[in-house]
Amino acid sequence: MAVVGDGESRALTPTSYVVLGLVHMLQPCTSYDMKQLVNVSIGHFWPFPHSQLYAEPTRLVDDDLLVEEQEDAGRRRRLYRLTQAGEDAFRDWARMPAQDIGELRDEGLLKLFFSDPADRESIATLAAAQVKVHEERIETLSAVRDDVAEDASPAQMATLELGLRWDRTAADFWAEVADNPPG
Template sequence: MAKDLTPPQLVVLGLIARHGPMTPYDLKAKVEASVGRYWPIPHAQLYRDPPRLAELGLLREEAEEHGRRRRVFHLTGAGHKALRDWLADPTTLEPETRNPALLKLTFADLGAPGQVAELAATQAAQHRRWRDTYQDLRTRLDPQAPDTAARTRLLTLGIAHEQSYVAFWEALAADPKGTGEARSEPGG
């Protein structure tokens, strides 16, 4: 069953397993605070997927009869099993990269001189901000929270990822006709 689920559906199962019953609105907030940086999910999908997962028996829906009539979704035993089966499989889909800066860099030779250096400087600054944000988030993690180890791993990877982008874009800004490979100092 887990192989038939989409990554956003698995995110829904994982978030409900970690945080307990949720409404689609709650899921939206949790996605933004967790996986949204590297796996954005359209809000509309977070309203469509829980009822589909309930139809599959992976979630149980509880609708309020009065007030806002919120739909609260609970993980079922089958949902736990599907999540565990997915986690037990060490294989993953191929990663996807949709980076507008890389798209622009692909065609940079068609633009005006100097644009590569401007793009590179702007990107280096953006990736420094993201790196610094991840470092700050890592220092503020609550050591008692149940997901601290997972969040620490992800933030550590994010910091290393952003630092590699910083190094690339800084090298390209310094030498726009070069490859973006950081030059090592003689003897270094």
């Protein structure tokens, strides 16, 4: 009996599912096609460098979740598609509620946590900078929203909406901190 895949199966990471999801939407597609989509969508809340979009599909081919087909002329680009197992893995993941809890990982929060209570001025400066960052991102995301309104699904628009609400919440919070620095 033929064994498919090399050796033990690995646990898939969120990146794996991002790639499966992207291929699901775009197949057949190249790594660069994925990159293009990432740039205007999930890249805004789940950033990663494009090299992952080359490395991860290779692993998924090993796992028999993707198939790769290489052009025989020109640039010999690699085109990816889902296998049946890939479709299944993606659908199962999409259906199952998320188990991990989304963390903030905001460096500004770290700085606030470690701030010197006696140095309220530094805190105010930090807070003002954070307000700026979040308001700028509200601008960016609003523009993206308008840009993609035609093409994106309602669920995709909703992800943008949560992003905007988060930045609004954060901007308000930091504005309060700037106004009245704790210390």
